[in-house]
């Protein structure tokens with residue numbers, strides 16, 4: 001499924017890993033930095049009024065569609081400049097993840113999947129908060145995974161693999177918790193990805209997919225994604241993110257694991 005302004009940024013892992021060190025790459029890195037600053041500024045404006053929100057969303061999507069993200073220079077810029085800005089989000093999501101798992105009773109060594117894990121900051125925050133969890137980060141971009149791999153543990157409790165949200169290398173009903181931050185609006189096949197999330201979630205498991213409200217799916221768009229994924233629109237709940245002014249920039253999509261037939 002495609003939406004206006006959502007054309008590709010990454011279509012394969014190979015495309016995602018570009019050569020390094022050329023001046024053009026440096027320029028692209030700068031371009032990405034400027035672009036993401038513009039997105040944050042637009043987010044502020046959009047938060048204030050309804051027409052502002054509509055305009056901001058259209059502009060942000062148009063800008064977003066022009067950016068080639070997560071090649072080597074893009075990943076480096078993201079790691080050094082942007083990931084630190086989102087630290088508050090990773091802590092919040094780790095708290096939410098712990099709360100959701102606790103609400104489901106004691107699960108021995110829960111298996112958690114971080115979709116579009118990027119440089120791995122969320123996976124690290126969760127591994128600190130959930131000491132007995134096994135966490136797998138998965139991402140299309142090899143250059144992002146080079147950064148993430150630095151956090152991998154030798155006991156396999158925290159590991160990172162190349163992969164696509166739309167084609168998850170996991171068995172049916174094998175995952176206790178799926179999380180994702182700021183990746184959803186990059187997925188070129190969101191319906192396939194949600195179908196995959198529903199497939200791999202254990203009965204009673206849950207998926208918490210966080211994204212920038214300005215760039216992410218409207219309720220009507222997400223209803224279309226759910227239908228195309230073979231789900232009911234009500235299966236994917238669009239929720240506000242709790243926790244102060246900064247949290248109002250984000251939106252959360254929640255999907256519960258289905259009982260097995």
Ligand SMILES: C[S@@+](CC[C@H](N)C(=O)[O-])C[C@H]1O[C@@H](n2cnc3c(N)ncnc32)[C@H](O)[C@@H]1O
Nearest residue numbers: 116117118139140141144164165181182183186
């Ligand atoms: C803005 S970064 C967010 C990274 C990290 N989740 C964070 O919050 O810092 C988006 C990430 O999603 C990844 N991505 C985009 N499309 C993907 C897909 N279909 N499957 C897996 N990862 C994807 C990109 O490679 C990139 O690392």
